[in-house]
Amino acid sequence: MNTLPQPFTITKIVDENAVTRTFILDGALAAEPGQFVMAWLPGVDEKPFSLAAANPVSLTIAAVGPFSRAIHTLRTGDALWLRGPLGRGFRLPEKMTGELVLVGGGYGVAPLRFLAETARARGFPVRAIVGARTSADLLALDALAALGATVIPATEDGSVGRRGLVTHALADALADGLPALVCACGPTGMLAAVGKLCDAAGVPVQLSWEAHMRCGIGLCGSCERGDGWLTCLDGPVER
Amino acid sequence: MTLSCDFLNFTLKSPLVLASGIIGTSPALLTRAARAGAGMVTAKSCGLAPRAGHPNPVAVDWGGGVLNAIGLTNPGADAEVPLLVETRARLSPLGVPLIASIFAGTVAEFAAVTEIICRAKPDLLEVNISCPNVRDDFGTPFAALPETAAAVTDAVKRAATCPITVKLAPNVPDIARIAAAVVAAGADAITAINTMPGMVIDPVSGKPFLSNRTGGISGAALKPIALRCVFDIARAVDVPVIGTGGVCNGRDAVEMLAAGATVVGVGTAIHTRGVDAPAKINAELTQFMAQNNFGSIAALRGRAL
Numbered sequence: 001m002n003t004l005p006q007p008f009t010i011t012k013i014v015d016e017n018a019v020t021r022t023f024i025l026d027g028a029l030a031a032e033p034g035q036f037v038m039a040w041l042p043g044v045d046e047k048p049f050s051l052a053a054a055n056p057v058s059l060t061i062a063a064v065g066p067f068s069r070a071i072h073t074l075r076t077g078d079a080l081w082l083r084g085p086l087g088r089g090f091r092l093p094e095k096m097t098g099e100l101v102l103v104g105g106g107y108g109v110a111p112l113r114f115l116a117e118t119a120r121a122r123g124f125p126v127r128a129i130v131g132a133r134t135s136a137d138l139l140a141l142d143a144l145a146a147l148g149a150t151v152i153p154a155t156e157d158g159s160v161g162r163r164g165l166v167t168h169a170l171a172d173a174l175a176d177g178l179p180a181l182v183c184a185c186g187p188t189g190m191l192a193a194v195g196k197l198c199d200a201a202g203v204p205v206q207l208s209w210e211a212h213m214r215c216g217i218g219l220c221g222s223c224e225r226g227d228g229w230l231t232c233l234d235g236p237v238e239r
Numbered sequence: 240m241t242l243s244c245d246f247l248n249f250t251l252k253s254p255l256v257l258a259s260g261i262i263g264t265s266p267a268l269l270t271r272a273a274r275a276g277a278g279m280v281t282a283k284s285c286g287l288a289p290r291a292g293h294p295n296p297v298a299v300d301w302g303g304g305v306l307n308a309i310g311l312t313n314p315g316a317d318a319e320v321p322l323l324v325e326t327r328a329r330l331s332p333l334g335v336p337l338i339a340s341i342f343a344g345t346v347a348e349f350a351a352v353t354e355i356i357c358r359a360k361p362d363l364l365e366v367n368i369s370c371p372n373v374r375d376d377f378g379t380p381f382a383a384l385p386e387t388a389a390a391v392t393d394a395v396k397r398a399a400t401c402p403i404t405v406k407l408a409p410n411v412p413d414i415a416r417i418a419a420a421v422v423a424a425g426a427d428a429i430t431a432i433n434t435m436p437g438m439v440i441d442p443v444s445g446k447p448f449l450s451n452r453t454g455g456i457s458g459a460a461l462k463p464i465a466l467r468c469v470f471d472i473a474r475a476v477d478v479p480v481i482g483t484g485g486v487c488n489g490r491d492a493v494e495m496l497a498a499g500a501t502v503v504g505v506g507t508a509i510h511t512r513g514v515d516a517p518a519k520i521n522a523e524l525t526q527f528m529a530q531n532n533f534g535s536i537a538a539l540r541g542r543a544l
């Protein structure tokens with residue numbers, strides 16, 4: 001399995017919100033939605049990022065610390081090295097009766113955008129619940145709508161869409177009629193709550209988890225979650 | 240026909256041994272490898288003090304094998320003991336012995352770590368004198384010379400309350416001499432080999448990929464080197480050998496046994512074939528034995544010698 005880091009050139013940078021940018025690169029990867037890459041800047045660091053799209057390769061990155069800020073200093077024409085695609089992504093059924101409901105918090109929307117694209121290409125109806133603290137923190141609403149998803153924003157301050165957490169909006173959606181499948185990505189607490197709601201409703205759910213990644217290829221053990229689950233090899237999507 | 244085999248005073252359900260450093264020292268992960276068919280499992284090497292290891296990037300699969308420089312990440316000997324105790328408790332109902340692994344910077348420190356780790360009562364203690372990824376006072380010097388390898392072996396043997404196996408490096412002029420020296424100093428078994436020093440360089444940036452710049456080669460690229468080392472060791476000494484390096488499938492395991500290994504280490508195959516790699520390799524080994532009329536692992540041993 002050759003996963004040497006490959007250099008890509010940044011062709012376009014889209015500002016998603018005050019701290020988040022989508023970097024569109026000059027190539028494609030044969031990947032499934034939910035898979036991630038290890039992005040490398042020589043001499044700086046290497047960290048995992050979900051694919052927001054695979055053709056062209058796109059990464060949606062929030063500037064929260066040293067490495068993500070270093071990536072935010074890159075400009076069109078600069079290089080970014082990617083190792084991957086890695087891990088196991090979301091798995092869509094062959095046929096689906098009912099809706100695919102996506103639940104994303106923060107940059108967790110990134111892999112859901114790729115998943116929405118794949119699901120829409122197969123003609124599946126998609127409802128995307130996108131959560132953030134305020135309207136200024138929301139991202140990818142237009143991109144999801146352009147893919148043909150029904151987009152339901154949820155903000156904690158009620159500035160846009162439903163006031164409250166994405167889990168409240170998910171509870172509404174479950175009450176509307178049971179979806180065929182729920183797929184979620186976001187902070188740990190949100191994922192745990194989404195998992196609980198879906199289990200209680202008897203709806204199949206796939207959750208994309210985060211962990212501290214080092215090797216990214218199932219050898220070092222640093223990304224263990226729960227009782228012996230390797231996020232980079234068994235996940236990041238638990239399905 | 241059976242995969243069950245003897246190693247020292249243990250009877251193992253399979254000749255496959257999870258190699259040190261692969262998926263760390265988590266009780267749950269080591270137990271998972273045991274449930275997946277490993278006959279013994281080895282914990283990650285542990286030193287006296289905690290170590291975070293090297294910054295990312297720490298590993299890459301370049302297509303022919305894996306290069307890694309994790310940097311001996313470990314919680315330190317005192318914190319390692321409860322992890323080993325829990326692991327042993329989980330493994331014992333499965334009939335899978337636990338090998339603890341240690342490293343240190345000086346001979347005296349090797350003895351100190353041994354004393355602490357033996358409180359966890361591991362079934363076997365592996366002495367890592369051969370990690371290529373930690374420069375200066377760790378690893379390489381001890382495995383490079385018969386005298387230093389023997390000095391560490393002697394100190395660990397005196398402090399240990401369980402049998403010891405010494406893990407050798409491939410990048411020495413004459414590995415048989417090192418093997419003879421550690422056996423003379425009291426090694427009950429030998430593990431061979433650790434990774435081979437190497438580099439991966441990105442041609443576009445011109446930079447080494449790993450933050451440590453150099454790393455250790457494992458996986459497919461290491462197999463011919465490991466076979467030669469095990470072959471030389473098996474001809475030089477009489478102790479059992481954990482033959483490790485590049486074993487990815489059943490045929491590789493058969494080759495390693497033929498080279499003189501008593502049991503077979505499995506590391507990088509966890510990356511290429513998943514955590515249940517031992518189950519897959521066990522199945523392939525069984526099939527090979529059935530097709531070629533071998534009734535036991537013992538019958539496969541040393542055929543190349």
Ligand SMILES: Cc1cc2nc3c(=O)[nH]c(=O)nc-3n(C[C@H](O)[C@H](O)[C@H](O)COP(=O)(O)OP(=O)(O)OC[C@H]3O[C@@H](n4cnc5c(N)ncnc54)[C@H](O)[C@@H]3O)c2cc1C
Pocket residue numbers: 036047048049050051059060061062063064065066067068069106107110111209210211212213236
């Ligand atoms: C499978 C996987 C997929 C990922 N996908 C993405 C992705 O698509 N986009 C993306 O931006 N990041 C993603 N990450 C996170 C990313 O790998 C880094 O952790 C992140 O960029 C922070 O690294 P840093 O060095 O900039 O900051 P650090 O120094 O590591 O973090 C700075 C501080 O910010 C906190 N923090 C980390 N991430 C966030 C965040 N997103 N929002 C708020 N606080 C945060 C940390 O806990 C820490 O306190 C993913 C992680 C995993 C494991």
Ligand SMILES: Cc1cc2nc3c(=O)[nH]c(=O)nc-3n(C[C@H](O)[C@H](O)[C@H](O)COP(=O)(O)O)c2cc1C
Pocket residue numbers: 215219220258259260261283284298305307309311340367370406432433434456457458459461483484485486504505506507508
């Ligand atoms: C990620 C990784 C970490 C390792 N950590 C250790 C370690 O802590 N101690 C040790 O003795 N060997 C360590 N090794 C070496 C392995 O135990 C083994 O000797 C080597 O990988 C060759 O076997 P393989 O080709 O089956 O992987 C490590 C190897 C890898 C790939």
Ligand code: FES
Pocket residue numbers: 212213214215216217218219220221222223224230231232233262
């Ligand atoms: S990051 Fe190394 S095992 Fe997952």
